[in-house]
Amino acid sequence: MDYEKELNILKDNLEKAKSLKYRAEARLDQLNQQQEEIIKELNSLGVNPEDLEKEIENLTKEIDDLFKEANALLPKDLIEKKG
16 A cells, blocks of 8 residues: 555545635625625515515415406406407
8 A cells, every 4th residue: 555645645635625614614604694684684674584484475465466456457358359
């Protein structure tokens, strides 16, 4: 067994692992900052992060209702004659 070669491989792998660790830590910091920004934005909109799913449901229902209302107001008889 070539111990010097094995030692060099271990050193290279250790450097790669360190590099991956540093990149992962930097990415984690970046994601934490993004999360903080999103939470601040939600708070400025008056939405608690815990209530976000319910707020999305409410907005989706409101959009659906507005589409239904808009479709109901369209003059279907005129549209069908032109089509």
